Amino acid sequence: MPRRKAAVVVNPAKVSVETLRAAVAAEEARSGWSASEWFETSASDDGRSAAEDAVRSAPDLIVVAGGDGTLRAAAEALVDSGIPLGLVPSGTGNLFARELSLPLNDLRASIATAFRGSDRPVDAGLAVLERADGRESQHAFLVMAGIGLDAHMAGHTNERLKKRIGWLAYSDPIARSVFGNRQFDLNYRLDDRPEVSTRAHTVIVGNSGMLTGGLLLLPAAVIDDGRLDAVIFRPGRGSGWTNIGYRLAFNRMLHRTGFGRLVASLTPTPRAIRWAQASRMRVRFPEAQEIQLDGDTHGPVTAASLSVRHHGLVVRVPRVPAALDRG
Numbered sequence: 353m354p355r356r357k358a359a360v361v362v363n364p365a366k367v368s369v370e371t372l373r374a375a376v377a378a379e380e381a382r383s384g385w386s387a388s389e390w391f392e393t394s395a396s397d398d399g400r401s402a403a404e405d406a407v408r409s410a411p412d413l414i415v416v417a418g419g420d421g422t423l424r425a426a427a428e429a430l431v432d433s434g435i436p437l438g439l440v441p442s443g444t445g446n447l448f449a450r451e452l453s454l455p456l457n458d459l460r461a462s463i464a465t466a467f468r469g470s471d472r473p474v475d476a477g478l479a480v481l482e483r484a485d486g487r488e489s490q491h492a493f494l495v496m497a498g499i500g501l502d503a504h505m506a507g508h509t510n511e512r513l514k515k516r517i518g519w520l521a522y523s524d525p526i527a528r529s530v531f532g533n534r535q536f537d538l539n540y541r542l543d544d545r546p547e548v549s550t551r552a553h554t555v556i557v558g559n560s561g562m563l564t565g566g567l568l569l570l571p572a573a574v575i576d577d578g579r580l581d582a583v584i585f586r587p588g589r590g591s592g593w594t595n596i597g598y599r600l601a602f603n604r605m606l607h608r609t610g611f612g613r614l615v616a617s618l619t620p621t622p623r624a625i626r627w628a629q630a631s632r633m634r635v636r637f638p639e640a641q642e643i644q645l646d647g648d649t650h651g652p653v654t655a656a657s658l659s660v661r662h663h664g665l666v667v668r669v670p671r672v673p674a675a676l677d678r679g
Contacts, residue, residue: 359406363418366442399425419443424646438466469668476664482655493645500554542630554585578662
């Protein structure tokens with residue numbers, strides 16, 4: 353019987369390839385796998401081409417080592433492939449890995465999970481982006497797509513500062529965006545419901561609701577329910593930002609504890625923030641707006657169609673001990 357074989361997609365700007373190769377070789381020897389095939393990203397490839405080459409090698413497992421951006425690009429080639437995906441998180445946010453409770457900052461544990469973990473089907477977001485000149489492009493996203501503040505953060509944060517101090521580097525673009533309070537007009541449609549026109553500061557559509565630091569942005573988001581969740585910030589010109597801030601600060605308590613859910617049921621949701629859920633969402637803009645996917649800016653768009661591929665990816669997650677698995 354032929355031994356199983358993995359393919360490794362690695363971003364050498366994020367991971368020490370030499371250290372990774374040693375860890376993978378040790379796991380191959382331990383688990384009885386053949387030597388893996390290796391595919392490195394480059395300045396001209398964000399990860400998709402390397403992942404496409406990896407898929408064509410017909411492996412039993414694809415390991416992606418890099419940040420959220422590398423993972424997102426690789427996922428475009430992996431959606432519906434059925435090939436299990438193992439992760440070696442190496443970025444600033446690692447939001448997808450956090451959502452799945454994967455090992456962080458532990459190379460050996462990440463490799464062990466990739467080769468010996470359990471397979472978990474999860475959803476993948478798909479975004480069709482339309483430009484002012486009529487061009488269209490399709491991309492995958494695993495965590496969140498954002499327009500407004502979210503996209504501005506992705507495109508205008510100092511990368512060197514971000515590498516040194518992580519998410520604190522976003523404080524400057526957030527402050528400038530809040531104080532400037534730049535808002536835009538949009539039309540959106542959820543599934544087959546009527547189109548709605550509104551004015552907003554930020555629109556975020558996601559498959560996962562938790563941000564770094566435990567901030568719960570999309571309370572109802574579940575990574576494998578076949579639905580996308582959306583939030584729209586509409587602060588207006590009054591106390592809207594104060595209301596948004598309070599709601600986000602207490603979201604985790606309001607939705608993850610019994611007392612919090614009782615309080616939430618008795619408290620009206622501020623008009624400045626609105627949540628929605630759908631399997632498809634289409635947004636249009638009279639003036640082109642910048643968009644980001646999983647932290648990578650994709651420039652200005654005039655429209656975007658966002659949908660979910662239910663169980664489009666299979667991810668290796670830590671095995672649950674047998675005693676816990678029996679309940």
